[in-house]
Amino acid sequence: MKSVVIGTGSIGFRHLSVLRNDGQAVAAVPKRAERGAELRGLGFIVSDSLADAARDGATRAIVASDTRLHEADTLATLQCGMDALVEKPLTSTLAEARRIRVAANAGRNRVFVGCTLRFSESLRQFRSWLPRIGAVHSVRIEAQSYLPDWRPNRPYRESYSARADEGGVLRDVIHEIDYAGWIFGWPAKVQATLSNLGRLEIAAEEAADLFWITPSGVSVSLRLDYISRPPCRRMIARGELGTLEWDGIRSRVALATPTESEEFISTQARDEMVLAQDLAFLGAMDDPHLATLDDALWAVAVCDAARASSVSRCEEPVCPFDS
Structure with missing residues (x-):
């Protein structure tokens, strides 16, 4: 397993689906226990926590939780030694965004934001x-x-x-x-x-x-x-x-x-655009469109x-x- 998706609502589920369909080994970290059971029933890999996913080898995380949770989830991702792709907007306020930048600069991990239209x-x-x-x-x-x-x-x-x-x-x-x-x-x-x-x-x-x-x-x-x-x-x-x-x-x-x-x-479909962005993040992270x-x-x-x-x-x- 190389990556995880934090938050499994509509956009998180889209990330999970396009990556699994592409053959990527990706795990879900849902916010609700009952959602984990649903995802397991659909054949997805589910981790009980971000720390568990890191121990299982995940090095990249897509943060797709509600915006009010982005700061905490991104900081937790960095603390686990993972790079992060955070769904837009990065945070609700600039003060929160600056705290993420301080944490990212203090470590060796990178943070990107999910602006999929750059891959349109x-x-x-x-x-x-x-x-x-x-x-x-x-x-x-x-x-x-x-x-x-x-x-x-x-x-x-x-x-x-x-x-x-x-x-x-x-x-x-x-x-x-x-x-x-x-x-x-x-x-x-x-x-x-x-x-x-x-x-x-x-x-x-x-x-x-x-x-x-x-x-x-x-x-x-x-x-x-x-x-x-x-x-x-x-x-x-x-x-x-x-x-x-x-x-x-x-x-x-x-x-x-x-x-x-x-x-x-x-003729590009929306899922193709999301997948292009996700693969750029899961790759060398040197795509200039990220x-x-x-x-x-x-x-x-x-x-x-x-x-x-x-x-x-x-x-x-x-x-x-x-x-």
């Missing part, structure tokens, strides 16, 4: 085609969906998404913040408005609007919400030579300039700055690292 064929095509539109001056990103549709068989008000201290669309849809920083550069300041219109009757924010200017002068605006149907996930970049658009629902990239147009459509611990701190810092900005109604600084 269509998003990677968007990134590779970006130079074709010349100097980019503006980017618009939209990720809008309806929270009750996410897991129809589970009451959404009982999910972590609904809780103000660990959920909300800003943390839940942090993928968009991550790939905006990955592709265009991280901001020094953020202006944001978070809102709860009462449509879903949850404590966390239902919508977030963010704006920033990148170090190279690109204006980036994002709309994230839990209250829209049908779902959309798209990004459009405008540059001196044309426009480039990514449709994350259709896995489509479209290039348009005054002299040419081109389209790319990927989101690093520093990337994770940047994304959480943007979230913290956005929350502060929504209260102050001013731009707020993004400060991922201790000064």
